[in-house]
Amino acid sequence: MNEFELIRTYFQRDPLDPSVTLGNGDDAAVVSQHSDFETVVSVDSVIAGRHVPLMCPPDGFAARLLGRGLSDLAAMGAEPQAVLLSLTLPTLEPGWIDHFASRFHQLCVRFGVDLIGGDTTKGPLSAHLTVLGQVPKGSAVTRSGLKSGDDLWLFGPDLGGARAYLDVLDGQQPDHEIWAERYWRPEPQLDAGVSLRGVASAMIDVSDGLCQDLLHLLDHAVGSASVKLQSKLFPLCPDLVDRFGQDKALEYALTGGDDYCLLASIRGGVTIPTRGRRIGMVVKGETDRILLDGEPLPDAWQLGWDHSR
Amino acid sequence: MNEFELIRTYFQRDPLDPSVTLGNGDDAAVVSQHSDFETVVSVDSVIAGRHVPLMCPPDGFAARLLGRGLSDLAAMGAEPQAVLLSLTLPTLEPGWIDHFASRFHQLCVRFGVDLIGGDTTKGPLSAHLTVLGQVPKGSAVTRSGLKSGDDLWLFGPDLGGARAYLDVLDGQQPDHEIWAERYWRPEPQLDAGVSLRGVASAMIDVSDGLCQDLLHLLDHAVGSASVKLQSKLFPLCPDLVDRFGQDKALEYALTGGDDYCLLASIRGGVTIPTRGRRIGMVVKGETDRILLDGEPLPDAWQLGWDHSR
Incomplete structure (x- = not known):
């Protein structure tokens, strides 16, 4: 199974959110915002042997990856829209990938995000997740502003x-x-x-x-x-x-x-x-x-x- | 040097593009679109030993990473706005990182993108670049549409x-x-x-x-x-x-x-x-x-x- 087949088999799903104009499978994805909203974006990594054990169960890997990434949107007061997944896998173990992908998609549905892009490469297990969300213009809650009182x-x-x-x-x-x-x-x-x-x-x-x-x-x-x-x-x-x-x-x-x-x-x-x-x-x-x-x-x-x- | 110092020293720059409402250094970045535009987004990896030689010169690593990533925006007809960099480095060689970061920022200026987020981890050299751009609504050029004639x-x-x-x-x-x-x-x-x-x-x-x-x-x-x-x-x-x-x-x-x-x-x-x-x-x-x-x-x-x- 090459990269294209892997992506097609496990990671291509039709987008559910109407704001996703173009999902997975093109050179890039296209996402629209409500007028008067702006885009909130962040990227996070989960590296086996560092953030999770080297032999990491697929459902835990998926849940920690999405939990960690979407938590950044929560911290901005943003509503999640979509994620992109850059996945590095040591070997193609269909059982592991299948479990990982199932759990990943299940959680995407639960959190209301579409998987709209990404890539896969061969190497030590790691994943880099880009999360996209939106807030009404000027209403993102930042780290700046704590005050006496x-x-x-x-x-x-x-x-x-x-x-x-x-x-x-x-x-x-x-x-x-x-x-x-x-x-x-x-x-x-x-x-x-x-x-x-x-x-x-x-x-x-x-x-x-x-x-x-x-x-x-x-x-x-x-x-x-x-x-x-x-x-x-x-x-x-x-x-x-x-x-x-x-x-x-x-x-x-x-x-x-x-x-x-x-x-x-x-x-x-x-x-x-x-x-x-x-x-x-x-x-x-x-x-x-x-x-x-x-x-x-x-x-x-x-x-x-x-x-x- | 820990992750925070590394990011502060090498990767935090004030955003140049007025559409970047909040740049690097918070839980997530905030980017606004012109009204009637939509967001184009993609992620790409460059892995040493796979896409580039294992011993990869820092300026070449930066240029290939940005070239490859921004090429996806070009293929959609999108104007680039910002990038997020998830970087994995084997050891902290200040010389290498310094050269990489200088070249990366230099090219960001040239291509008109701000570095608005990312993270760093320790491990075999690799980088995952998320690129963000914009197109007028409905005008992204996709892979679909080639026709006889x-x-x-x-x-x-x-x-x-x-x-x-x-x-x-x-x-x-x-x-x-x-x-x-x-x-x-x-x-x-x-x-x-x-x-x-x-x-x-x-x-x-x-x-x-x-x-x-x-x-x-x-x-x-x-x-x-x-x-x-x-x-x-x-x-x-x-x-x-x-x-x-x-x-x-x-x-x-x-x-x-x-x-x-x-x-x-x-x-x-x-x-x-x-x-x-x-x-x-x-x-x-x-x-x-x-x-x-x-x-x-x-x-x-x-x-x-x-x-x-």
């Missing part, structure tokens, strides 16, 4: 589960259904993202660890700002404290990557349009940029999760 | 040079300046592409070999169609015939990949708005889909250039 909110299930699952993969912990789900089936917070347009002063998705992603918001703050977090407000993934103790559980929640919650700053007193958790507040700049229960964070926590380690 | 035209420098350069890389031929240029500095035919909107009935860029790309046009023809090519009309890269003889030169021109000319079908008698070469004509369907000087093509020629061999 805002509250800090989290939208999404809970924290630390994907990090804890790495210990399962390493054989240091027995399997755990919910951690496995957080790791293999991250849920991009698309509806929450859209509902926070015009509400959040700044927003980011938690992909590199909450502390590190919070530092990105602080880097782009309006005026001087520090953040006071309260540990008792954190939504911890089940059994983290039981298995690791309070300190380690908090460390996993604050520094582990791949949670794909949305972290937003919202002016105090503003009505929150969707279910979320207030985890702290933004104050005028102090010596420490982040305080947890009144104490500065360990330096190492602020380095966040490096996907290359 | 059309002429076949080529727009771009000449054919076979990039294929001949592979023999230089293999040590089978002494170096050749023009072949090297065709291979390392492919020139996307962007202006020609735009000028052919409303003129070409179908268009494709010659990336997998002229015969194979012509077969894609025939696959999407309106009604039954065959193509008659005349070898004396082909623009051959200099010295192909001298070094390889007439037959091999023609084979390289018709089957070698990476020429990045535009191949368009245009109704007979229509005024051609840009410099090009008529290389044949489209007739009613015959037993052979492509005839060269009245003879059927060797079967192997129709398989085209497989980048994975």
Whole structure:
């Protein structure tokens, strides 16, 4: 099976979204926007042996790839439209590809995106996903705008589960259904993202660890700002404290990557349009940029999760 | 140097195009369209050891990557706007990255695109480029529409040079300046592409070999169609015939990949708005889909250039 047959067999589907004027199979795809909307676009990679285990199950590979990519659109408040997939496969194992493609298309339907292009090459397993969405002009929620007087909110299930699952993969912990789900089936917070347009002063998705992603918001703050977090407000993934103790559980929640919650700053007193958790507040700049229960964070926590380690 | 520093140092530039509302450095980028335009988008890979030599010079890697990617926009008649770069690097050799980034940005300016996003990971050298452009609504030139009575035209420098350069890389031929240029500095035919909107009935860029790309046009023809090519009309890269003889030169021109000319079908008698070469004509369907000087093509020629061999 050559590249053309592979693409035809597994990856060509008729587009469902009427905004996709021309889908997969030409030199490029064509997508139209509602008038007064603009295009939001991002690209993300999932590399086997780095972001996922070398021997990666096909359905998990598909779900992490789409979850991670679409989470970037959620963090902008964008409605997803389409994706392009650049896929590198070591060998043509029809079983693996078939499972991967089925799961990929199933999730595309669920998230309301069409696969409109891409390519395949032979090599170590990796995938690069381009995601396209749209927002009304001027309404994208960026990382810039957090301000003293805002509250800090989290939208999404809970924290630390994907990090804890790495210990399962390493054989240091027995399997755990919910951690496995957080790791293999991250849920991009698309509806929450859209509902926070015009509400959040700044927003980011938690992909590199909450502390590190919070530092990105602080880097782009309006005026001087520090953040006071309260540990008792954190939504911890089940059994983290039981298995690791309070300190380690908090460390996993604050520094582990791949949670794909949305972290937003919202002016105090503003009505929150969707279910979320207030985890702290933004104050005028102090010596420490982040305080947890009144104490500065360990330096190492602020380095966040490096996907290359 | 971690991923964030690498991106900040080498890949963050302020966008030049006013249509780029938000460039590199957030969860996603935001691009606006002129009203009545739509977005054209495609993704392409360049893998070291497959599409380019394993030890690939940084400026050639940048030029081939952008040339190959933007050629897809040219083939749609689209005006380029922006690119996103997903880059995998084996080690952080500052010299290599510095050269690559300089050349990449230089070419972005020349082709009028902003680098608006991407990511970097560690691994065998490869790059995946997403290209974004725009066309007036409904005016994208697709692969569908070639018809009996059309002429076949080529727009771009000449054919076979990039294929001949592979023999230089293999040590089978002494170096050749023009072949090297065709291979390392492919020139996307962007202006020609735009000028052919409303003129070409179908268009494709010659990336997998002229015969194979012509077969894609025939696959999407309106009604039954065959193509008659005349070898004396082909623009051959200099010295192909001298070094390889007439037959091999023609084979390289018709089957070698990476020429990045535009191949368009245009109704007979229509005024051609840009410099090009008529290389044949489209007739009613015959037993052979492509005839060269009245003879059927060797079967192997129709398989085209497989980048994975």
